[in-house]
Amino acid sequence: MAHDPDLCDDVRAAAFLGRPLDAAAAAHVAGCAHCAAELPVLRGVADRLHAWEPAPPPGLSARVMQAAAPLVAAHAPRALWGPVARALGAALLPLPLILIASAAVLRALYGVLCSLLPETLSFYLVLNSAAVAALLAALTYGSIPLLAARQARLRFEGVHD
Numbered sequence: 001m002a003h004d005p006d007l008c009d010d011v012r013a014a015a016f017l018g019r020p021l022d023a024a025a026a027a028h029v030a031g032c033a034h035c036a037a038e039l040p041v042l043r044g045v046a047d048r049l050h051a052w053e054p055a056p057p058p059g060l061s062a063r064v065m066q067a068a069a070p071l072v073a074a075h076a077p078r079a080l081w082g083p084v085a086r087a088l089g090a091a092l093l094p095l096p097l098i099l100i101a102s103a104a105v106l107r108a109l110y111g112v113l114c115s116l117l118p119e120t121l122s123f124y125l126v127l128n129s130a131a132v133a134a135l136l137a138a139l140t141y142g143s144i145p146l147l148a149a150r151q152a153r154l155r156f157e158g159v160h161d
């Protein structure tokens, strides 16, 4: 097999990474003068590099974390958006059903009240009930992003401590 730059690169990569040559690469080495000459040299370099395992200096992990702390803190708010958006999306899914059920309940309440009380007073009471229900829904849905962000922040800080 003649000199083929792609196959030569494959052989170099396999030799340098310490991987055994497959059948095609071995056949290529048999016919390629470049690879036949380089292979033993690359295997020797690879063996020496693989034998050399420098121990990380003491305190490296702490120094890296200290150096990365400003970046981690700067990216923390962006990392919180995903969980908040997911929580809000999950909470908004049943909202149309809740609104339809609430309207049906208020309409039924209005019908019952109209049979007992004057129409204006019934309307006033139903309007108040609707306002209270809307306030509760607004408070509930308003708290979802805050709770989700708090959960995500706790999880984020737990991961990066």
Ligand SMILES: [Zn+2]
Binding pocket: 003, 004, 007, 008, 009, 011, 028, 029, 032, 033, 034, 035, 036
């Ligand atoms: Zn070659």
